[in-house]
Amino acid sequence: MRIVITGAAGFIGSHLSETLLDRGHSVIGIDNLLTGDLANIAHLAGRDFVFVKHDVTNFIHVDGPVDIVFHWASPASPIDYLEWPIPTLKVGALGTHKALGLAKAKGAKFVLASTSEVYGDPLEHPQRETYWGNVNPVGPRGVYDEAKRFAEAMAMAYHRYHGVDVKIVRIFNTYGPRMRVNDGRAVPNFVSQALRGEDVTIFGNGSQTRSFCYVADLVDGILRLAASATNEPVNIGNPHEMSIEAMAHLIIRMTGSSSRVVYKALPTDDPKVRQPDITRARTLLGWEPTVPLEEGLTSTIAYFRQKMGVA
Numbered sequence: 001m002r003i004v005i006t007g008a009a010g011f012i013g014s015h016l017s018e019t020l021l022d023r024g025h026s027v028i029g030i031d032n033l034l035t036g037d038l039a040n041i042a043h044l045a046g047r048d049f050v051f052v053k054h055d056v057t058n059f060i061h062v063d064g065p066v067d068i069v070f071h072w073a074s075p076a077s078p079i080d081y082l083e084w085p086i087p088t089l090k091v092g093a094l095g096t097h098k099a100l101g102l103a104k105a106k107g108a109k110f111v112l113a114s115t116s117e118v119y120g121d122p123l124e125h126p127q128r129e130t131y132w133g134n135v136n137p138v139g140p141r142g143v144y145d146e147a148k149r150f151a152e153a154m155a156m157a158y159h160r161y162h163g164v165d166v167k168i169v170r171i172f173n174t175y176g177p178r179m180r181v182n183d184g185r186a187v188p189n190f191v192s193q194a195l196r197g198e199d200v201t202i203f204g205n206g207s208q209t210r211s212f213c214y215v216a217d218l219v220d221g222i223l224r225l226a227a228s229a230t231n232e233p234v235n236i237g238n239p240h241e242m243s244i245e246a247m248a249h250l251i252i253r254m255t256g257s258s259s260r261v262v263y264k265a266l267p268t269d270d271p272k273v274r275q276p277d278i279t280r281a282r283t284l285l286g287w288e289p290t291v292p293l294e295e296g297l298t299s300t301i302a303y304f305r306q307k308m309g310v311a
């Protein structure tokens with residue numbers, strides 16, 4: 001197949017590109033490099049991969065046939081939403097419109113990177129796809145949450161009105177190699193702080209929970225969803241829930257670091273709990289994550305050591 005991936009130079013986009021190439025497909029990767037990095041895709045040079053530097057909030061021109069459009073472009077870390085609120089809104093809204101327009105014009109399938117953030121600070125736990133969410137539209141995270149909610153609505157409108165075959169992946173917290181050292185999310189922050197021997201920053205008292213999925217498991221789930229018949233949103237994430245405090249201590253232990261934990265202010269609207277109900281993914285896709293947390297963290301820590309030049 002000939003596949004377009006927006007956000008191809010990002011953390012998940014680059015893994016998706018690589019896996020699709022490994023499966024024998026041809027990939028056109030688009031990225032404006034706002035939070036993506038060419039270093040993530042440098043190793044794909046020489047394969048059936050074309051990179052186009054383009055901001056997908058503007059018309060997307062691709063020559064020739066396209067079988068699938070994966071719309072992965074977006075800032076994805078809370079610190080990015082604070083720094084880039086308008087680009088975050090634009091890529092989720094205008095970028096989704098352009099990527100859907102491309103899919104419609106080419107008769108291609110459309111796969112949307114949505115997010116557990118559509119559930120906001122959830123009042124249902126664990127979160128099923130039928131839950132409508134608890135999002136603050138005017139808070140600092142609203143730019144991401146509402147853009148992704150709009151993106152889901154736009155995708156469903158293209159499905160219902162134009163007959164585009166859309167797939168909506170609600171991605172829960174994911175970690176792995178190629179997250180940025182200065183990404184700002186919990187795992188990259190804790191790993192880079194621990195490797196430098198700096199204080200590990202827990203926001204709030206650390207009792208808030210998340211459920212972390214290794215990127216290879218996530219990509220497998222995304223590709224199973226892309227190949228499935230469903231047009232319903234599907235949660236893809238690891239249901240293994242833990243406190244942020246427990247994650248900080250695990251990373252300190254696994255890096256062999258002498259770092260201490262320090263407590264900082266909790267960001268506005270930080271969700272108190274998060275855990276995917278993956279019944280739908282299990283039932284429809286036969287998917288569930290297989291990589292144990294310590295194994296995924298071992299690969300992630302090794303990547304950060306190499307990237308940071310830490311022995």
Ligand code: UDP
Nearest residue numbers: 078184185186187189201202203208244270
């Ligand atoms: N967090 C933390 N210290 C950090 C970075 C994040 O305690 O240095 C917390 C954050 O407040 C949240 C959780 O870790 O409760 C996960 O945050 P992340 O930014 O990874 O993503 P989120 O799940 O909030 O979108």
